[in-house]
Amino acid sequence: MRKLTFAVAVLASLGGAAFATSASAAPGAPMGVTAPETTSTVRMDRMERRMMHRHMERKMMRRHMERKMMRRDMNRRMMNRM
Secondary structure (H helix, E strand, O other): OHHHHHHHHHHHHHHHHHHHHHHOOOOOOOHHHOHHHHOOOOOOOHHHHHHHHHHHHHHHHHHHHHHHHHHHHHHHHHHHHO
């Protein structure tokens, strides 16, 4: 997850720097002062981790309930056949 976030941040900053320098006619920041110095990895704090954990719990519970209802429906259909 951290690697993906870091990769997205690097690509966004490089893309933003290229877009800003190529699109404007006014002189911008020199090309040597771009992304590598400005981007850094940031650890997930407790609240962010908790939010992610709760999201995954809700996702798993939703899937569990969907499967449970499908199984229940199939069992009812099988019982009605007999």
